[in-house]
Amino acid sequence: MHYKTWRDYHPEVAGNAAQPVRPWPCETYTTEFTGVHQCSVAMGPDGDLIVAGDTDDDKNGALFHSVDEGRTWSILCTIADLSPPVPAGFKLMMHSYTGSGYAADGTLLAIERFAYNDGRPYEGHSDPTFHDRVQILCSADRGKTWEIAQELDPVPHDCLGGNEVSIRRLSDGRLMLPVCVYDQSRPGKPLPLDRYTQRALLYFSEDNGRTWPRFASLGEHTDESWIAEHPSGRLVAVTRYQRKKLPDDPPELATPYYFTDGHPIDTCVECKDGPAAVGGHSVYKQSAVLHSDDGGRSWSTPRIVTGWIQQTGCIVVLSDGTVVLPFSRKDGTHGQRFIVSYDRGESWSKAIWELNDCGMYASSVVMPDDTIVTVHDGLRGKASGRRLSALRWKAPPKAAVEKHGFFTPGLAETA
Template sequence: MHTTRLLAAVRFISIMRLTGGRRLCVWSVFVLTLSALVGSLLKCDHVRAEESPADTITVFELSEDPQQPFGYRIPSLVVTQAGTLLAFCERRDGLHDHAENDIVLRRSSDGGTTWEPMQIIAEEAGDSLNDPCAVVLKTGRILLRYTRFPKGIHARKTPHTEIAEPGYDGPRNVRVFLMHSDDDGRNWSAPRDVTREMRRREAISLGSPGVGLQLTRGEHAGRIVLPNYEVYHIGNNERANDNSVSYSDDGGETWSLTPPIEDDGPVASGDEAQLAELPDGGLIMTSRIFPEINGRLVSFSHDGGERWTKHRKATGLLTPACMSSILRYSWPGYESGSILLHTLPRTQDSRSNGTLMISRDEGESWQSVKVIVPGDFAYSCLARLPNGDIGCLYETDDYHKISFQRLNPELFLQE
């Protein structure tokens, strides 16, 4: 629950934590000040937090105009070769997943302090455009992938949508598109249909929001890799997921699709996923878990993403079902060692308590560095800024805002 709304509504509250349906503890807290409330909330999560810094900036915000009630969700953040920040997301007619979504963009040329007016870079009448996934190439070209759902069709049946069908050419088929910019994100190409290259015929949809990457090391240096989660309809409203990777060795002109990543056991499979590069040119993938249970799955590739270890539960990544971000900050030999960063909502069962995590053993284990957003914190995307700071673009305020925050690397370089 958002702290401001809590203070406005109550002075005496009960805070309850739940895990696996069991009540662990109940604290009754008499709230005297804002700092007391924040401190009490975070004791329940066993993580110390500080108030959000003053330089947190709102990049997208829910419109209060009844004629254009647009909401904004699903952030993607990249830094171009020129040092420009590009913040993508879905603009929705409301907030639900299938809301005639458009893909929109704002640019910042000063490290995220100010942002240019919003651009609509992809729209398709009543169709819904979902899951923006961007990657910056060493040539300076920026690629953006998204998934297009026909009007009234989605990857699951809801009161206002029917479930999609497998195949490529039918009216209920979901398509995957790729577009590019060669001028630092100012102008964009027409979308190119890459459905047959990226999605299996038997799958009803494919996507994964956030970012891809271009490998810089090993025999596959230069390869572009994009994370995937594919959805399959298995009867009634039941569905199954798996993870895979789409990769290109020719600058994004043609694409190959890896086999699905195997799951280590029948309990869960991968959902929305993100990637980071390993020192040998391999990859680590962390994935949201489907069905929705706590934690994240992790898998490794040592051949440029073509083959993967079986998914297993990641060590130290406590989080509810939610898209999360992973970022390579430094390599072995760096003065503070090899560092991977992860942001996620660090609680048992709510998208809140946004926390920066660190791994110094190439993703084998993770430790908490700092709570960066004590309140609402859902989907997020990390990027290394030109000055060495970390930029985090994230959903907050009950999905009413997508905000940007700069993080000083001294948070994790002190050790």
């Protein structure tokens, strides 16, 4: 069989990803704080920055804090563990603080995730005992005390959690939070392969983070999403678009992992049935963009903008309406890259610029002078440790971007 991958359906994106990247200057700052993974930065009403993580001994959650636009960081406060007791017969699998936020009234927000099962190793959708939950914590006294604002409701789905998440504050004070939800096998009810999917649901708050009703969905196969507000009122989002092969896919659609140098296909459980097995390894795993022109109630269909494992991006909007998409690459030593749009996210620069060669989860905010502060975990390949790290940089002049041309990305699902 002649196999096809995402590249065959998105040749222009594949061509952009294959070109040499262009180095772009930035200031780099590294701390000694190791308790960061999938870090997400938020800006307060007065311009200070926070990132949720753990203290170095992993005994407590922490909010890391910068009052000088990302140059230096300290611990603002610890975050209370307010997760409920694990039910009898289950064992805790993970507990983390996967994001943070700042309400307009200065309330601090933290996202607490916890998962448990019967003690078996993680096996994905097939584990009937697996549960994944998220609750929002808030503090009105700068982290001295914390309380549970609300546990998010995944119904009609089974689990809610996913990976890096971000609370975005809009100009009207509303808070928006996209979180991944998914279905799970249950005792006596194995999940069919065509439901091995996930999607980001959008929750919002109009009371400074105290309550979080569900608002909308960003669509199937979305996760790790970031929303930014354009001066026109449009909401522009980037999402980690990722999925396994499904029963209705073309037989020749295959995972790129099977053809990736260095990937251990002989020992990889998800590759054991070959490159094109239904339910096998991911066939899409990149960043996609979408937008909303009605305040987030409905969203356009995701469009692929980056290459394979060039994922977990964010969106920042400059004072003149320029949209910048920093994203991370999950190959080699990792690192942060970016592309640019001047038409509210409709078309994007063919050129790709690279900021650095380490770290994942490019999480960014823009300062009043249009300096972009990008926070990442400092990871340099699998053998290195994490360090809370920050980059400070300015976007290229428009003329420097225009000379390389633009492309209009196609819908993610074209197979």
